[in-house]
Amino acid sequence: MTRVRFLRRLHRRLRALIGRPRLDTELDAELEFHLAMETERQLALGHEPAEARRRARLAFGAVQSHREATRDARGLRLLDDLWRDLRHGARSLGRRPGHTAVVLLTLGVGVGGSAAIFGAVDGVLLTPLYRGGAGDGDLADRPGPRLTGSSRRRPTSSTSASGPARSVTLTAMEPFGFDWQSDEGPVYLATWLIYEGFFETFGTQPLLGRLPRPDEYERRQSPVVVLGHAVWQRRFGGDSGVIGRVYQMDEQPRTVVAVMPAGFAVPSDDVVWSPKVLDGWERQARSSTFYTVYGRLADGVTEETATAELEVLAGQLRAEHPRVNAGLGLMAVHSTSRSSARPGMMLLLLSAVTLVLLVVVASINGLQLARAVARSREFALRGALGAGRGRVLRQLFTESLIVAAVEASWASWWRGRARRDRSLAPAGFPRLGQLRADGDVLAFALLVSAIAVMVAAALPAQVTAGLGLRLPRRGARAAPAPARPSRGRRAGE
Amino acid sequence: MSPARTDRLQGTLDLLILQTLAGGDPLHGWAIAHRLEQLSREVFQIGQGSLYPALHRLENDGYVDAEWGVSEAGRRARFYRLTARGRRQLERERASWEEFAGAVARILEQR
Numbered sequence: 368m369t370r371v372r373f374l375r376r377l378h379r380r381l382r383a384l385i386g387r388p389r390l391d392t393e394l395d396a397e398l399e400f401h402l403a404m405e406t407e408r409q410l411a412l413g414h415e416p417a418e419a420r421r422r423a424r425l426a427f428g429a430v431q432s433h434r435e436a437t438r439d440a441r442g443l444r445l446l447d448d449l450w451r452d453l454r455h456g457a458r459s460l461g462r463r464p465g466h467t468a469v470v471l472l473t474l475g476v477g478v479g480g481s482a483a484i485f486g487a488v489d490g491v492l493l494t495p496l497y498r499g500g501a502g503d504g505d506l507a508d509r510p511g512p513r514l515t516g517s518s519r520r521r522p523t524s525s526t527s528a529s530g531p532a533r534s535v536t537l538t539a540m541e542p543f544g545f546d547w548q549s550d551e552g553p554v555y556l557a558t559w560l561i562y563e564g565f566f567e568t569f570g571t572q573p574l575l576g577r578l579p580r581p582d583e584y585e586r587r588q589s590p591v592v593v594l595g596h597a598v599w600q601r602r603f604g605g606d607s608g609v610i611g612r613v614y615q616m617d618e619q620p621r622t623v624v625a626v627m628p629a630g631f632a633v634p635s636d637d638v639v640w641s642p643k644v645l646d647g648w649e650r651q652a653r654s655s656t657f658y659t660v661y662g663r664l665a666d667g668v669t670e671e672t673a674t675a676e677l678e679v680l681a682g683q684l685r686a687e688h689p690r691v692n693a694g695l696g697l698m699a700v701h702s703t704s705r706s707s708a709r710p711g712m713m714l715l716l717l718s719a720v721t722l723v724l725l726v727v728v729a730s731i732n733g734l735q736l737a738r739a740v741a742r743s744r745e746f747a748l749r750g751a752l753g754a755g756r757g758r759v760l761r762q763l764f765t766e767s768l769i770v771a772a773v774e775a776s777w778a779s780w781w782r783g784r785a786r787r788d789r790s791l792a793p794a795g796f797p798r799l800g801q802l803r804a805d806g807d808v809l810a811f812a813l814l815v816s817a818i819a820v821m822v823a824a825a826l827p828a829q830v831t832a833g834l835g836l837r838l839p840r841r842g843a844r845a846a847p848a849p850a851r852p853s854r855g856r857r858a859g860e
Numbered sequence: 861m862s863p864a865r866t867d868r869l870q871g872t873l874d875l876l877i878l879q880t881l882a883g884g885d886p887l888h889g890w891a892i893a894h895r896l897e898q899l900s901r902e903v904f905q906i907g908q909g910s911l912y913p914a915l916h917r918l919e920n921d922g923y924v925d926a927e928w929g930v931s932e933a934g935r936r937a938r939f940y941r942l943t944a945r946g947r948r949q950l951e952r953e954r955a956s957w958e959e960f961a962g963a964v965a966r967i968l969e970q971r
Contacts, residue, residue: 393928394912397889397938400931401908404890407933427908436913 394437402427435758448758449765456766459742466738467770470731474774474819477727481720482812534668534676538568539660545592545639547602548615554602556616557635560643566593568663569633576610576625584642592621596629597637634659653691724815728822739763771816869904873914874923875957876904878942878950881924886939888931889915915940923949 402423409419427433460467543558563584566573574596583591592614594603603609613620621641629636649655664673685692746759869876880892880899887895892915893906918924923946931937942950 393938396936398908398912400888400935400937401890401893401912403935404931404933408894433908433912436909437916 391434394434398427398433432754435754448761452762452765453769455762456769460766460769463738466734470734470770471773471777473727473730473734474770474816475777477723478774478812478816478819479777480723481815484716484720485811534665534673535662536564536568536665537660537662538562538565539658540565540633540640541643541655541658543641545616545621545641546618549602556598556602557638558617559634559638559640561640562643565640565661566627568661569631570663571627571631573625574628575607576623578625579642584644587644590619590621590641590644591624592616593625593627593640594623595627595636595638595640596631597635598639599626601637633661653688724819728819731820732822767820768817771813771820774812774816774820869906870910872957873906873910874918875950875953877911877914877918878923878946878953881940881942882947882950884942886927886929886941888929888937888939890937892940918946921949922946 405423405426406419409422410416412419414422538561540559540561543560545556545558547554547556563581566578572578573593576593579591579593594609599605599609607626609623609626611622611624613622615621627636627640662673662677664670681692749759876896877892880895881887889908889911893908893911896904896906915924915926919926919940922943924940925943926938926940928936929939
């Protein structure tokens with residue numbers, strides 16, 4: 368019974384949607400018939416034909432609004448209007464390319480900037496650097512803050528783990544790449560060569576196997592490799608038998624000793640790690656600038672103490688090797704977990720975004736206002752034809768949404784480009800490799816564009832509606848006043 | 861009509877239309893409006909702005925069926941007819957109205 372009813376309704380809806388032009392014609396015919404009958408009644412009451420027609424029209428009211436109200440009743444109105452408004456909006460934006468371009472550019476700068484800031488905040492401050500293994504929970508839940516020093520220099524012998532830094536354990540890694548002779552042919556594996564204590568610094572245990580032993584950071588024979596979770600899944604089919612197997616990587620047979628858990632992503636889980644064995648000359652070299660250094664605060668040590676200690680260290684290095692260390696300091700980025708994101712920093716960035724957006728909204732507001740005044744004739748006409756105030760507002764919002772959609776896609780494209788072209792990034796930006804124009808950022812851009820444009824449209828819309836529906840414009844012929852039935856108010860009017 | 865009366869008519873328009881069609885004969889929109897005006901002794905004046913949306917809504921809900929036919933005067937017109945579902949709906953709305961009207965009457969009788 369219920370299903371039959373549902374099918375009937377579905378059938379009616381589909382018929383209404385597909386046969387819309389025919390239904391519109393039918394509705395017009397129906398309304399016309401009503402008008403004819405009313406005219407006849409007026410004639411029968413003894414009025415002259417012309418007068419009878421006039422009275423019938425008056426009694427009838429605004430045809431367009433009846434038509435829309437009836438479409439409304441059919442449940443198609445919104446869809447109908449949206450499509451019409453989209454076409455109308457696109458046309459009217461296209462008619463004023465200069466205005467449209469300025470609005471798009473202004474919004475683009477604002478929204479692009481905000482999205483970029485959001486991306487940075489999301490990537491650096493909100494996304495944990497690493498998580499513990501399965502069942503371990505987010506490491507940030509453990510007591511004791513952690514510190515990430517982002518340095519472009521390898522810790523030299525005087526600064527290594529056993530060095531003078533007592534409050535921080537330091538470790539480092541350098542970018543590398545392995546060619547792996549797999550069964551399916553050569554495969555490139557993004558690789559990080561790591562220093563002793565790397566995994567221990569993060570306190571993360573492997574999912575499978577064991578961590579590299581200290582002697583494996585010293586000897587060149589039978590080198591070992593640790594697989595990131597994504598690499599293990601994608602390249603090795605998630606096979607737990609992988610531990611202990613020997614693969615030809617970088618022209619050497621390397622033994623897989625461990626697989627890290629999915630949450631361990633330093634800097635990503637789509638990489639492999641292998642112990643770095645230092646050559647004699649590397650121990651002497653002081654100008655290698657491709658290292659990423661991580662530090663872990665000792666228990667009970669505050670971040671301030673650690674930073675001060677590191678600064679002293681940097682000062683010593685500057686004094687010992689002035690030529691290569693001049694002008695270099697240490698920047699500690701407290702960025703390993705959500706809970707440690709600095710509220711002050713967040714607030715500052717949020718204020719910056721808000722400020723930029725406010726300026727953008729204000730500028731667009733002005734532009735739209737100017738345009739709204741110029742368009743008041745159009746709205747006066749629509750009002751006279753029976754379009755309600757809400758209807759005009761809805762059209763303006765639809766136009767705004769077109770702008771927002773163009774804007775959001777543009778912003779996300781720009782962000783994607785900015786990500787590939789690292790030269791745009793400020794020097795020393797932490798964890799740049801982890802930033803991406805992901806869904807979160809795109810969603811943010813969309814939301815911000817929509818809100819900005821809505822807010823920017825609201826005031827002009829208000830003004831426009833007021834102008835268009837109340838003030839007769841100079842130069843616009845007095846439109847026929849909306850019909851008022853002479854016999855008092857009618858139901859629903 | 862006063863705004864208050866307009867509101868009251870709006871709330872009962874579906875019921876009144878269904879009742880008008882309860883006689884069984886198909887009627888076109890103008891005839892429905894005309895009959896409601898006559899029966900209410902011109903107290904109710906049904907504007908097209910509410911009549912046709914209501915008719916199409918009732919059709920959408922399956923309470924009335926519509927068919928094109930020829931009017932008494934030989935014009936093409938759309939005739940509305942009550943469906944079985946519409947008849948049940950009429951009974952429900954009538955009961956609900958009587959309950960409401962009875963309650964209002966009882967309150968007004970309090971002196």
